[in-house]
Amino acid sequence: MPRGMLPTAKWQPTFYTPRLHTATDGDEIIDFAREHFLVLKGFRAGMPLDFTTWQKWLLRALYERTPEGRLRYRRALIGLPRKHGKSLMGSAIAVYGLIAGESGAENYVVAGDRQQARIIFNEAKSQVLSSPLLAAECKVYRDVIEMPRFGSILRVLSSEFKGQAGLNPSLVLFDELWNQSRSDLYDQMTLGSGARLEPLVVSITTAGYDLDTVAGRLYQYGKQCAAGEIDDPSFGFWWWEAPADCGLDDKKAWAISNPNLAERLLDPDDMRTAMLQTDEAAFRRWRLNQWVRAQESWLPAGAWEGCRSDQGIIDELPVWVGLDMALKHDSIAVVIAQPQPDGVVVTRSQIWQPRDEGVDVAGVEQYLRSLHLKYQVQEFVYDPAYFQRSAEALSDDGLPMVEFPQSSARMIPACGHAYELIVNKKVAHDGSPTYTDQVLSAAQRMTDQGWRLSKGKSKRKIDAAIALVMALDRATSRQTALISPNIVQVWS
Numbered sequence: 001m002p003r004g005m006l007p008t009a010k011w012q013p014t015f016y017t018p019r020l021h022t023a024t025d026g027d028e029i030i031d032f033a034r035e036h037f038l039v040l041k042g043f044r045a046g047m048p049l050d051f052t053t054w055q056k057w058l059l060r061a062l063y064e065r066t067p068e069g070r071l072r073y074r075r076a077l078i079g080l081p082r083k084h085g086k087s088l089m090g091s092a093i094a095v096y097g098l099i100a101g102e103s104g105a106e107n108y109v110v111a112g113d114r115q116q117a118r119i120i121f122n123e124a125k126s127q128v129l130s131s132p133l134l135a136a137e138c139k140v141y142r143d144v145i146e147m148p149r150f151g152s153i154l155r156v157l158s159s160e161f162k163g164q165a166g167l168n169p170s171l172v173l174f175d176e177l178w179n180q181s182r183s184d185l186y187d188q189m190t191l192g193s194g195a196r197l198e199p200l201v202v203s204i205t206t207a208g209y210d211l212d213t214v215a216g217r218l219y220q221y222g223k224q225c226a227a228g229e230i231d232d233p234s235f236g237f238w239w240w241e242a243p244a245d246c247g248l249d250d251k252k253a254w255a256i257s258n259p260n261l262a263e264r265l266l267d268p269d270d271m272r273t274a275m276l277q278t279d280e281a282a283f284r285r286w287r288l289n290q291w292v293r294a295q296e297s298w299l300p301a302g303a304w305e306g307c308r309s310d311q312g313i314i315d316e317l318p319v320w321v322g323l324d325m326a327l328k329h330d331s332i333a334v335v336i337a338q339p340q341p342d343g344v345v346v347t348r349s350q351i352w353q354p355r356d357e358g359v360d361v362a363g364v365e366q367y368l369r370s371l372h373l374k375y376q377v378q379e380f381v382y383d384p385a386y387f388q389r390s391a392e393a394l395s396d397d398g399l400p401m402v403e404f405p406q407s408s409a410r411m412i413p414a415c416g417h418a419y420e421l422i423v424n425k426k427v428a429h430d431g432s433p434t435y436t437d438q439v440l441s442a443a444q445r446m447t448d449q450g451w452r453l454s455k456g457k458s459k460r461k462i463d464a465a466i467a468l469v470m471a472l473d474r475a476t477s478r479q480t481a482l483i484s485p486n487i488v489q490v491w492s
Contacts, residue, residue: 011054011259014241015226015433019061020233021072026060028100033092036131040123054259055089058238062093062202071198075190076236077177077218078204081289083270084260086204090173091123093202095134097171098147098154102197105152105170110189112179114158120175121156159185167192172201177215178208186214207241207291211437212460216291223433242288244440245302248275257288298415298444298453298465299422304436309428311346313338318376321368322404322471324463325386332364333438333463336371337471345421345475346428349435349464365390372399381470404470412450414473421472438464 030051037049051059064072080086090109097107109124111117121143128134128145139146145154159180172189180186190201208215222237224230246253251268260266274287284290313319319338332352339345350367352360371377379402382391391401404410421427429435442465445454453469455462 010255011262013238013259014256015223016061016238017222017226017236019064021064021066023065023067023069024060025063025065025071026056029059029063029092029096030056032096032100036095036134037088037092037127038130040126040130049088049092051089051092052085052260052263052265054263055085059089059093061238062236064236071200072233073236074199074201074234075218076200076202077215077222077239078202079207079219079239079241079289080204081206081240081258082286083266084258087120087123087175090120090175090202090204091127094120094124094154094171094173095127095145097200098145098152099134099137101150101152101170103150103152105150106168107152107154107171107173108157108167108169108189109154109173109175110157110185111175112159112185114156116176116179117156117158120173121154124154157185168196169201170196170199172199174201174203174205177203177205177218178213180214183214183217207285207289209285209292210460211291211441216460219291220434220437223437227433229432229434240289242284242290243305244290245305246288248280248283253288257290297440298419298442298451299440303423304429304439307422307425307427307429308431309344309346310430311340311344311428312430313346313348313375314340315375318378319371320378320471320475321371321380322467322469322474323364323368323380323382323387324467324470325364325383331438331461331463332360333467334364334367334371335464335467335471336375337468337475339475344426344428345472347468347471348430349432349467351434351438351464361390365394368394368399369397372397379474381474383470402474404474406466408447408449408452411452411469412447414469415452416450417476418469418472421476427472435464438462439468441465 033049033051039045039047039049058078062073062076066072094107094109097105101107109117109121125140125145128138128140137147137149139148143156147153167189169189169192174186177186203215203218205215210216211220219239221230222235222239225232225235226237240257240259242253242257254268254271255262258266258271261268261271271287275283281292285292313336317338317340319336322335322337324333331354334350336348337345352364368380377400379400380394381402381404383406384391384403395401438461441460442453442462443455444451453462453465
């Protein structure tokens with residue numbers, strides 16, 4: 001096995017895109033840092049920088065090359081807790097791009113605010129000034145490092161900068177992407193890099209609060225790529241994260257989310273002190289690298305994760321299908337629910353993300369037809385507010401379409417029923433990252449009649465949670481119902 005192809009078990013990322021090719025420039029960066037960079041802080045201050053085992057593996061993965069000799073990745077997201085040398089590793093990537101990149105390279109260190117952006121940039125400045133060779137080759141200014149020989153620059157930017165549209169980046173390094181609520185800056189920098197031969201946009205961040213941000217969307221996209229749900233070999237994803245249902249004092253969870261701890265480069269006593277003296281949400285974000293929702297999920301911690309199972313859909317048994325259709329910029333979710341002889345309802349999901357041209361209604365319709373042919377579908381359950389025209393066409397094709405208006409009268413008891421099934425482990429799912437994120441993103445909204453699911457203030461996507469509730473309600477209460485090939489009005 002070529003060096004750097006696979007991580008070892010003790011520090012491997014929780015989610016990552018696997019290597020496809022053996023060739024890499026990662027060793028060049030590792031050697032460059034060892035030759036020109038110093039450890040500037042701590043007990044090893046003044047010693048040459050030698051990256052850790054997991055950092056070397058990560059750099060080799062990030063700079064993978066295709067058989068055609070091109071860098072594989074154009075976009076990448078790296079997720080790590082605090083105290084893992086993100087700034088030092090980022091500065092090495094930035095300076096290497098300045099020195100070894102193409103002639104006339106434009107390299108940028110970017111963050112939501114200038115203070116954050118300067119952390120990596122100032123580290124890069126210090127390293128350049130500490131190296132006699134780099135200091136002789138470069139001109140160092142307040143916001144820019146120039147390499148006159150090759151006409152290359154390394155510049156610090158933040159969201160306050162208004163000239164992004166005119167830039168032509170070769171390398172963009174985003175620091176703490178979670179702190180950018182809007183995608184404008186990210187979009188401008190990534191789109192501006194399209195004219196380069198080998199553009200690379202790398203985001204290094206800890207987890208945030210809201211998945212409906214540029215960092216949250218990339219995180220979800222990366223998990224889909226890592227799981228094989230999306231085929232995008234140009235997107236790199238490496239994310240260390242503790243299990244969602246872990247206790248704060250779970251030392252195995254500490255090691256899973258902290259590769260430096262797994263390599264004995266981080267003091268366990270430091271983790272324990274942080275656990276005892278830090279707010280739970282902050283500890284989970286900063287030290288366990290978990291996305292922390294601003295509001296409580298509708299489910300108790302670990303309940304959904306405890307329902308993960310390899311139990312699959314049985315072709316010979318009836319299924320019920322819930323559909324949550326969307327407006328233009330929302331996702332679409334279809335959830336299959338099948339009660340099985342052991343009393344467990346097995347579920348599977350299919351989720352469509354929004355596109356610029358709108359929702360893929362035709363694709364959804366075709367998928368529902370394929371389910372009708374493959375399984376013994378008893379009901380296709382939908383909200384008539386957004387799917388009536390399609391439902392009529394599908395009904396004409398023989399699909400058993402059943403209306404499920406998402407009124408409080410219908411949703412409140414259905415949500416409560418779904419809650420009971422999940423907490424009692426009567427639901428099974430395959431652990432799909434996007435399915436899980438949408439289910440756990442739902443919150444409880446209280447009404448005079450009781451609670452129902454809601455997006456909450458963050459407006460995260462919860463379409464799969466809604467579709468799940470609808471499918472579970474019909475699957476567990478209507479198993480003996482006679483199904484008409486026509487659209488059925490269901491009000492009770």
